[in-house]
Amino acid sequence: MIRRFSTFCLAAAQLAVFTQPSLANDRADLVLRNGTIVTMDEVRPAAEALAIANGRIVAVGSDEEIEKLVQPDTEVLDLGGRTVIPGLVDTHIHAIRGGQTYPFETYWHDQTSLASALEALKTAARDRARDQWVAVVGSWHPDQFAERRPPELADLDKALPDTPAYVQYLYDYALVNIKGIELLALDSPTPKLPPGVRVERNGENRATGKLFGNIGSFNVLFGQLSAIGKEERKANLKVFFSHLNAAGVTGFIDPSAGPAAGYEPFFALRDEGGLTLRAGYRIPASHPGKEAEWFREIMSFRPAVHDDGTLSFLGIGESLVFAMNDGVQMGPGFAPPKEARDELLKVALFAAERHIPVEIHAYTDDAASAILDVFEEVHKTHPLNDLRWSIAHLNTGSERTLDRMQKMGLAYTVQMGPYFEAPAIREANGAAVAALSPPTRLAIDKGIMVAGGTDSTRIGVAGVWQAIKYHLTGRSLGGTVQKADDQLLTREDALRLYTRNAAWIGFAEEDRGTLSTGKFADLAVIDKPYMTMPVDEVDTVRSVLTLLGGKIVYDSGVVETGRP
16 A cells, blocks of 8 residues: 555646646645645546645645645745644534534444443433433444453443433344433333334333334434523534534535424524534425425425535435335345335436425435336436436445446445445345445446545545545444455545545545645645555544635644745
């Protein structure tokens, strides 16, 4: 990998001899120099310096070339040899919903033992009022713990005897302690639970603490446990966005934030000028049944795509027809009824006629196959090739499915579900499918446009770097499943998913995705040399300086600033 990057840099240096930076402006507001700039631009893939004016990049080149743009009032940042990358864009993250409870939640994805995980919950409980919950809501797996097991009721009770605790394992089940059983009245005839959540009971008809549900019902339940006001939700979003900025993330696309009320704190923050990222969102179906009618109604007030530079509307997703959504099913057997397929046909025809972008959820190859049956019918009269429609997840996608997608010009937004779910995928489908899941390398090799997301915060790690590491190593959490070597991505490929390709899926490739002349100055100065560092440490990469439109949105204070 290091040898490949050396060749890459040599080619860039040779190219620099013949390619001068655009000097349309004879001055710069800000110059970054003495760095290793990974531009993701095929014309000039590497550079030492770049210049920014009025929020956009005006030149990229060598230190000597960029020096020509430095004036007495130009601010100059000495990068000290650090690596610069385009700002990262997460194309599938439930940021609007997850960000509103981010400081409330405890995250276990980086815990190596059950003991330390429980200790993290105890730490969170110290700052909680009486009867206020502590919660872990997904993004962990028992295989990551030295004990190789999940927590049990006794573990939660011992660690948190006086604080209600909620631990959700992906969307498979949730566990609450005795205090939680009491507050939710699980042993009463009328538990305080939303529809769709089922209580496991023992032989004496007492609650065991384990709850079962689905994506929708678990999300409603957690909303009940984490009930806070609009102002606090807005403040939590600011904290979450700052966390993303610290990882070098400058943009995201939210495929589905749930009920309309969930968008209100986000829009309020945006109206106050509080967004530190470029945010995109899609609208999901609101209720089961007559989804096509609902989409026609809601879209009659909207253009197909709208982008004001800070906030973009990117069409419809991720659940278009409830009965066509296979949720988090791991194995084969998903067979939506004819009525659901007919409803999706109505939705897809409407979207194709209006050129509305679409991203649709399909965890399994069976779900994708049913969706493609519908899309192929639409494609006969309304070609989909230029609409930038995409299928998300596709954890067990087959080569045949990818071929069908490629023929219609469909894109693929890949997330990191199998990082947590690979053991369940192997159990449901066999080792051969698990070694391919998700089929990112295969899709890229077939010429499919692939963009990267995380699917955080429930089945993914916010901040992109853990997802990039997974693309490079193919190793599931805990190391129990390993992807085949020929299915791993190169460092350039992995970074491209969250830069160039991410900009394309958001209709923003003219403005973002590469560090090129004329593009927004959205970038991150990172603390480690991504292209040459040990691959097993990639998840530890963080930004030391993140710019959005040339303005600092995160600064660790280690980059020297000043005048020439």
